[in-house]
Amino acid sequence: KKRIFSAIQPSGDITLGNYLGALKNWVSLQDSYDCIFALADLHTITVRQKPADLRHHTLNAYALLLACGIDPKRSLFFLQSHVPAHSQLAWILNCYTQFGELQRMTQFKDKSKKHADNVNAGLFTYPSLMAADILLYQTDFVPVGEDQTQHLELTRNIAERFNNAYSPTFTLPAAFVGKEGKRIMSLQDPSHKMSKSDENVNGCVYVLDKPDDIMRKFKRAITDSEASVHYGEGKDGINNLMEIYSCITGETFDQIEHDFSGKGYGDFKAAVGEAVIEHLRPIQERFAQYSSDRDYMEQYWNDGAEKAARIANRTLQKVMKKVGFIPPH
Numbered sequence: 001k002k003r004i005f006s007a008i009q010p011s012g013d014i015t016l017g018n019y020l021g022a023l024k025n026w027v028s029l030q031d032s033y034d035c036i037f038a039l040a041d042l043h044t045i046t047v048r049q050k051p052a053d054l055r056h057h058t059l060n061a062y063a064l065l066l067a068c069g070i071d072p073k074r075s076l077f078f079l080q081s082h083v084p085a086h087s088q089l090a091w092i093l094n095c096y097t098q099f100g101e102l103q104r105m106t107q108f109k110d111k112s113k114k115h116a117d118n119v120n121a122g123l124f125t126y127p128s129l130m131a132a133d134i135l136l137y138q139t140d141f142v143p144v145g146e147d148q149t150q151h152l153e154l155t156r157n158i159a160e161r162f163n164n165a166y167s168p169t170f171t172l173p174a175a176f177v178g179k180e181g182k183r184i185m186s187l188q189d190p191s192h193k194m195s196k197s198d199e200n201v202n203g204c205v206y207v208l209d210k211p212d213d214i215m216r217k218f219k220r221a222i223t224d225s226e227a228s229v230h231y232g233e234g235k236d237g238i239n240n241l242m243e244i245y246s247c248i249t250g251e252t253f254d255q256i257e258h259d260f261s262g263k264g265y266g267d268f269k270a271a272v273g274e275a276v277i278e279h280l281r282p283i284q285e286r287f288a289q290y291s292s293d294r295d296y297m298e299q300y301w302n303d304g305a306e307k308a309a310r311i312a313n314r315t316l317q318k319v320m321k322k323v324g325f326i327p328p329h
């Protein structure tokens with residue numbers, strides 16, 4: 001079986017963008033791949049977090065991923081900070097990553113504008129930690145949204161450079177961007193992607209939002225003045241709603257245009273809201289069960305971390321030997 005690695009940051013409440021762009025795909029990939037999933041809590045502190053918030057978001061994300069269908073009996077599912085090899089390899093890879101390469105990363109440019117008061121070195125070297133996450137597990141495929149393809153390209157470059165400088169060490173990972181949901185935009189500003197850490201909560205639908213809130217957010221979504229449901233240029237808002245509707249219902253854009261021809265945006269927005277609410281309902285119910293059972297979660301994240309560390313340490317030891325470090329025993 002080919003191996004998959006992917007991770008999500010516990011940096012806020014999980015959005016519909018995360019779900020459609022990543023989590024929904026992760027769940028179905030478990031059938032055909034050897035899957036490793038992590039909560040990237042080390043990445044999360046690149047933006048200042050209140051400790052209580054980080055704990056809360058981590059616990060919630062773990063329970064929510066279980067509720068979405070991540071199955072820890074089939075897949076490894078752990079917290080990044082529980083496996084020290086991630087930090088250890090990240091340091092080494094930092095020394096094989098150029099300043100100029102990191103400077104070109106659009107996520108760094110966006111986030112350093114957004115958090116101008118805290119442009120820390122971790123935010124800058126975020127991609128070398130992400131490279132370590134992926135390369136430690138000899139990953140074949142990394143399912144991500146479109147926002148992460150640049151980071152993945154850099155990961156490949158770092159891996160290739162290391163392999164060429166020494167000898168084949170890392171598997172070169174390929175991006176696995178789903179056909180649908182690769183980039184869900186904010187409902188309030190469809191030129192920006194929906195993000196967990198966005199301060200405009202009306203632009204984000206959260207997977208755990210109450211049905212009334214979901215409907216209200218869709219009804220207020222920014223559209224255009226044309227009042228015709230079809231996919232087209234200058235219709236970012238409607239395009240985004242069609243993308244969401246299509247991901248949830250499986251309908252093609254042609255079908256949607258046909259079903260809503262002659263109908264107004266109000267009807268369409270209500271239909272999208274209703275479809276999302278019904279899709280999320282069972283996930284929310286399962287979340288309520290998992291999140292109240294800390295022991296259950298603990299058993300799986302401990303087991304996941306132990307197994308992950310065994311795989312990760314094999315790669316780390318190879319790397320350290322090739323670089324020239326003397327093994328401790």
Ligand code: ATP
Binds near residue numbers: 008015147183185198
């Ligand atoms: P943050 O604002 O803290 O960066 P985020 O919402 O961007 O949070 P991440 O934890 O960075 O979420 O990414 C988790 C996964 O979700 C990644 O695979 C990423 O590609 C995907 N993803 C994030 N935002 C979207 C989006 N708007 N549409 C589709 N996929 C997305």
Ligand code: MG
Binds near residue numbers: 195
């Ligand atoms: Mg992000």
